[in-house]
Amino acid sequence: MRDFDWREGVQRLAALWRSSLQLRTVAITVLLSSVAVAVIAGYMSLSVGANLFDASRDQLTRTSANATLAGQQVFDAADEGIGLEDLDIMLRDAAGVIESVASSTGGTSYAILRSPGQEGARVPSDVQSQGLASDVLISQELRDVVADSTEQRTYWQSVALTQPTDGSVNPGLVVGSTLDIRGAQYELYLVYDISDTQDTLVVVQQTLGLGGFALLALIGAVTYLVVRLVVAPVKLAAETSQRLAAGELQVRIPVQGDDVIATLARSFNGMATSMQQQITRLAALSQVQQRFVSDVSHELRTPLTTIRLAGDVLYDQRESFSPATARTAELLHTQVERFELLLADLLEMSRYDSGAVDMETEPTNLVRLVEDALESLSSLAASKGSELRLVAPGGYCEADVDPRRIRRVLQNLVSNAIDHGEGLPIVVWVDSDQDAVAIAVRDYGVGMSSAALERVFDRFWRADPSRQRTTGGTGLGLAIALEDAVLHGGWLEVWSDGDSGSCFRLTIPRAPGIELRSSPLELPPSDEVPRLGEGE
Incomplete structure (x- = not known):
């Protein structure tokens, strides 16, 4: 002692x-x-x-x-x-x-x-x-x-x-x-x-x-x-x-005398005043931009609904049209859907920016939630030739979360994995401990460069803008997924290797207020078993 x-x-x-x-x-x-x-x-x-x-x-x-x-x-x-x-x-x-x-x-x-x-x-x-x-x-x-x-x-x-x-x-x-x-x-x-x-x-x-x-x-x-x-x-x-x-931003250093310390204080105060003005101006500009995006998104929903109804009528009757007109109706239907997704993402981001996001948590079995998300994307995976696999070793898999937001995060991660997986298996791990639950989504496709890893969660950023995307992303999916993870008090992390694909790991506390110290899953998890299916 x-x-x-x-x-x-x-x-x-x-x-x-x-x-x-x-x-x-x-x-x-x-x-x-x-x-x-x-x-x-x-x-x-x-x-x-x-x-x-x-x-x-x-x-x-x-x-x-x-x-x-x-x-x-x-x-x-x-x-x-x-x-x-x-x-x-x-x-x-x-x-x-x-x-x-x-x-x-x-x-x-x-x-x-x-x-x-x-x-x-x-x-x-x-x-x-x-x-x-x-x-x-x-x-x-x-x-x-x-x-x-x-x-x-x-x-x-x-x-x-x-x-x-x-x-x-x-x-x-x-x-x-x-x-x-x-x-x-x-x-x-x-x-x-x-x-x-x-x-x-x-x-x-x-x-x-x-x-x-x-x-x-x-x-x-x-x-x-x-x-x-x-x-x-x-x-x-x-x-x-x-x-x-x-x-x-209003605090300043008291200035006394004309010595070097006083000169430093005046310079510091001048810098603080300039920063306050710039931050105030940028904050006002940000509020104007947020209001603009929110207002435009709301204002576009009404005409978009009308266009969607008219487009659905034309899409349902496309078989009676000439081939060129039928193709036009199909393109109109697809782009209206993308437009709706973009508006929904813009509205969600404006809610995050304005701090008007509310969570509706409830005890949720995350393994069942992952299974539902994988089932909803099974047809997309089949069209790309990728097999969806779920690995759930067991343990504490129930947590107090907002299931709608966690499902949206999973759909974004799995959709991106399918889109970049090059037809190889997509593996989803779910594991937990007494404090946290982790979900990892791993693909074995093209991977990302180190420069792409630094910007992967930026808004409207895409690793390859010229790439033909089956899912038709807007560049906001991962940004929204990160906001959802932070809203839960969790982490959304990424690992990538140009030769071995990419892995995203979502770690969230089992209950609100728990401070995360570690994740139940490694990044990336061991992939010995998934590698066996690469030749299939």
């Missing part, structure tokens, strides 16, 4: 990152600023630390040189005839002088050691501060350098000083030089605790850290304010464009 919450949190954060320009800008700015501040603060810390150490080292080496000089003066002022026993006392006096000079700069301890490899008695003996572990703090490398020195100069080395009270470790510095005591060379080592320099560096580093965090917070706040000033108008423009796309 905890892992699921973590993943959900990451997903929400990722979605927020993708959707928020303001968050991305502030985060990237703070991140890059953090890198810059870290680099600068690190360089400053190293530079300040090096300068503090160099200053402390220079001061301590000068103090050590002064202490060495003071100690050497003690021995130089002694009488030539002083005894060896008194040298120990004199060495301790010199050590006191040296310690007093070094203590002014934080000297903690000292050691005066005879350089190895010298002849004669070891007098005076080595002395060092109590508790100083000279063999640990003073490295052999430093002793070698100091012992080999032929000049009066100092040498230093960084060391770690362990505090006997609490065991903590402080930074230290050992400065070495040489003393000449009655011709014998002694090494003077002064040990300094430079923790105060370290404390100063820590204070500087803490100041840099706090200053860096404060600077980053300030950069983040300034970036947020600046981005908000820029993003807010852009966000307002996006919201306004969404409202325009939703049909609120």
Whole structure:
């Protein structure tokens, strides 16, 4: 459960990152600023630390040189005839002088050691501060350098000083030089605790850290304010464009000032005004066209009815006419029928355009409905040499639909399949699941090109206008079929292959209000069985 919450949190954060320009800008700015501040603060810390150490080292080496000089003066002022026993006392006096000079700069301890490899008695003996572990703090490398020195100069080395009270470790510095005591060379080592320099560096580093965090917070706040000033108008423009796309053509962006954002707002408002005028003009023109088509269709029905009655009388008596007159009567009868179909389709399209379409749904067995539609078109299929086949695997085949409209869709699809099927079998599949019912009509004829697939549902469009059509289509059948499918909340989809024919699939919900997510049938369905009849 905890892992699921973590993943959900990451997903929400990722979605927020993708959707928020303001968050991305502030985060990237703070991140890059953090890198810059870290680099600068690190360089400053190293530079300040090096300068503090160099200053402390220079001061301590000068103090050590002064202490060495003071100690050497003690021995130089002694009488030539002083005894060896008194040298120990004199060495301790010199050590006191040296310690007093070094203590002014934080000297903690000292050691005066005879350089190895010298002849004669070891007098005076080595002395060092109590508790100083000279063999640990003073490295052999430093002793070698100091012992080999032929000049009066100092040498230093960084060391770690362990505090006997609490065991903590402080930074230290050992400065070495040489003393000449009655011709014998002694090494003077002064040990300094430079923790105060370290404390100063820590204070500087803490100041840099706090200053860096404060600077980053300030950069983040300034970036947020600046981005908000820029993003807010852009966000307002996006919201306004969404409202325009939703049909609120009167909305506009408030214009303030004369900057680039104001120029963008004025341009956007000008574009919105132009679009509103164009859409209003086109809507008015569309209403005029719809009214014209509706009015003309209604007005033509009365004279068409009269022509139909007269044509029927002539058609019924055609056998008594001469061959030419009889043929004319037959042509008149056929074209009047086509004219009636065209008027009916135009009236139906005008109802869809005006939103005056009503559905009369009822529980309908779609398998029975398909069987009735196929039976009504069986004579047309026989005349074209095509066999009509129905494949209904079973399942939930009853749905709340408008049977008149579904029958019209089926007749359009099957008629087109017969007309383009090249005499091969026409197969109709019916299948369903708990949410949807699907009907697929498949032919194995000439098929359609990719360009034709994009326009197959356009009004008054025909794949081959020069083709002799037995069914005499008007170019509105598939457009009306698509409107009927959408009216039911369903889909009407097409698949075609130039070598394998075409397939139309109608998918409708089993009850109004159900949202379709998938179709019970593939597009196209498996055609292994129908292919067996191609050679018949």
